[in-house]
Amino acid sequence: MAILKVIEVLSSSEVSWEAATREAVAQAAKSLKNIRSVYVQDQSAVVKDGQVSEFRVNLKITFELE
Incomplete structure (x- = not known):
């Protein structure tokens, strides 16, 4: 089991949100073994001067x- x-x-x-997700998984994989899935719980963005400047994700890995 x-x-x-x-x-x-x-x-x-x-x-992008996808890039933020990939970066989170890549960083987590440096210290965690056997990652099985990732669930994007929430997405948000920062707006500066009328433009999206940063994409943010809240993930469950x-x-x-073992």
Whole structure:
């Protein structure tokens, strides 16, 4: 039987929500093994001078414990 754990992480990107998600998973993978899935819980953006300047995501990352 597998035991899974879920952690919540925040990430941002100047490019897109997808880039922010990929960066969060890449960073988490440096210290977590067996990442199984990622759930995008929330998305938001920062607006400066009438332009979107930053994309933000709130993610839940699921990984298997050894």
